[in-house]
Amino acid sequence: MFKKILIPLDGSELAEKAISYATDLAKCADAEIELLRVAQLYLPNYYFEAPIDAEDLIQRDRDEATSYITKLADQLKAQGFHVTSSVGQGPVADVIVDYAASTGADLIVMSTHGRAGVQRWLLGSVADRVLHGAKAPVLLVRAN
Numbered sequence: 607m608f609k610k611i612l613i614p615l616d617g618s619e620l621a622e623k624a625i626s627y628a629t630d631l632a633k634c635a636d637a638e639i640e641l642l643r644v645a646q647l648y649l650p651n652y653y654f655e656a657p658i659d660a661e662d663l664i665q666r667d668r669d670e671a672t673s674y675i676t677k678l679a680d681q682l683k684a685q686g687f688h689v690t691s692s693v694g695q696g697p698v699a700d701v702i703v704d705y706a707a708s709t710g711a712d713l714i715v716m717s718t719h720g721r722a723g724v725q726r727w728l729l730g731s732v733a734d735r736v737l738h739g740a741k742a743p744v745l746l747v748r749a750n
Contacts, residue, residue, distance in 0.1 A: 607635040612711035614642045614702045614736070617674055621717045624747045625678070628715040631745075632687060637712070641679055641691040642705055644698045645671040668693060699735035706742050714740055717747045 613628045615621045632639050645668045671693045679691040694701040706714050718733045737744045 608632075608637045608712040609635070610638045610640055610709065610711045610713075612640045612642060612702075612706050612709070612714045612742075614644065614698075614714065614716050615675065615678070616646075616698075617643065617671070620719060622678075624715045624717045624745075625682075627745060627747055628713075629682070629685070629687065631713070631715070638688045638690065639682060640709060640711060641675050641682075641689065642694060642702065643671040643675040643691075644694045644696070644701045646695075646698065664695075668695065699732045699739060702732070702736050703739040706740055711742050713743050713745060715745045715747065 608631060611628050611632055613624055615624075628639060631637065645664075675691040675693060679689045682689045692705070694705055702714070702716075705711075714736060716733060716736065718731075733744075733746055737746065
């Protein structure tokens with residue numbers, strides 16, 4: 607059965623829907639829960655009037671991701687779960703797949719955003735790339 611369940615999160619309520627599925631499985635298997643937030647820096651594609659400090663923006667994004675994931679980990683620990691958390695940086699799907707492999711995750715539980723058509727083509731599908739790239743089983747929670 608599962609011993610380590612990875613839940614990748616992006617900070618959205620939609621992504622957090624995967625938590626209840628993962629905690630139910632963790633209860634049944636007495637598994638550890640691993641929370642992962644991949645920090646992403648979105649810089650606008652236009653020129654600024656004043657120069658920006660990209661390093662400062664990256665650090666603020668990482669700090670926000672750390673605060674978010676720590677808060678969720680503390681909530682789950684208060685419910686009696688064994689939880690660890692981490693913040694990664696880089697291409698989201700690649701970070702999730704690599705992290706799952708390096709930590710020995712037995713299962714990845716994540717939400718899909720439910721994009722289709724042109725929107726999916728333009729934005730890509732992290733869930734699809736994780737599903738096809740991960741060595742561990744992936745449980746996808748539908749957007750609705």
